[in-house]
């Protein structure tokens with residue numbers, strides 16, 4: 226089961242990756258919506274992701290949190306599948322009708338417009354006088370709520386929420402449950418990165434049949450902490466392991482440096498870190514373990530060549 230669900234997730238990641246490629250703008254917000262069947266779901270492109278799946282994508286570094294959206298929830302059972310209902314402020318029944326009303330100024334009688342209409346003229350049902358001029362004979366207060374249970378006419382009905390489990394609560398007692406708003410992570414997978422990964426994937430699978438190539442590869446730094454490496458190459462004969470990661474800026478570098486060191490020590494592997502920033506000092510790491518490759522202002526083809534060269538050097542050592 227574990228294996229199967231992770232395969233499904235890998236598939237979704239590749240779908241997501243291709244979506245990122247298709248889109249020129251990564252600024253689109255990925256907003257939680259309430260789906261009556263799925264519960265909270267997120268739409269990316271044409272695909273609906275459940276909140277659980279989205280959290281996995283976030284853990285893998287593909288999504289970034291950029292805000293929150295809150296949903297009204299039942300204060301009794303926390304269900305967010307709620308309906309908003311208007312009830313009579315007098316008898317609390319949900320039996321209101323919204324109608325156009327008329328008030329006859331002389332006798333102060335107020336009722337629905339339909340009750341005044343008689344032979345295409347307006348006549349007061351109470352005093353039977355004819356109503357001629359709006360603003361002088363009669364007023365139009367607009368649409369009001371009339372309770373069909375107790376007859377109460379009101380301008381402001383009570384707002385209640387009814388949850389999936391039929392609990393009824395006043396609107397000011399409602400709870401709020403927030404879910405994150407995401408955007409596609411700007412750090413991990415730029416379209417250039419994805420293109421380079423694709424080229425490397427193809428090249429190594431074709432030229433080195435004994436190599437195992439995985440993209441992306443999830444590494445457990447400890448039982449709770451996962452790290453996603455975009456590309457992993459291992460030689461099953463020599464037992465060499467090479468991880469390739471991409472870093473775009475100094476902030477990302479700070480976040481990742483320690484984790485990359487951990488991976489290098491964990492697996493006794495070689496790590497190639499592709500950096501797109503000339504301000505990062507290449508001597509920060511032990512080059513025997515972590516090789517920094519600066520690709521600042523290089524194009525996809527140049528980056529791919531550089532990387533292939535670097536990986537082949539390690540493989541032939």
Ligand SMILES: [Zn+2]
Nearest residue numbers: 299302388392
């Ligand atoms: Zn409830």
Ligand SMILES: [Zn+2]
Nearest residue numbers: 313316372375
């Ligand atoms: Zn009522």
Ligand SMILES: [Zn+2]
Nearest residue numbers: 329332349352
């Ligand atoms: Zn009247």
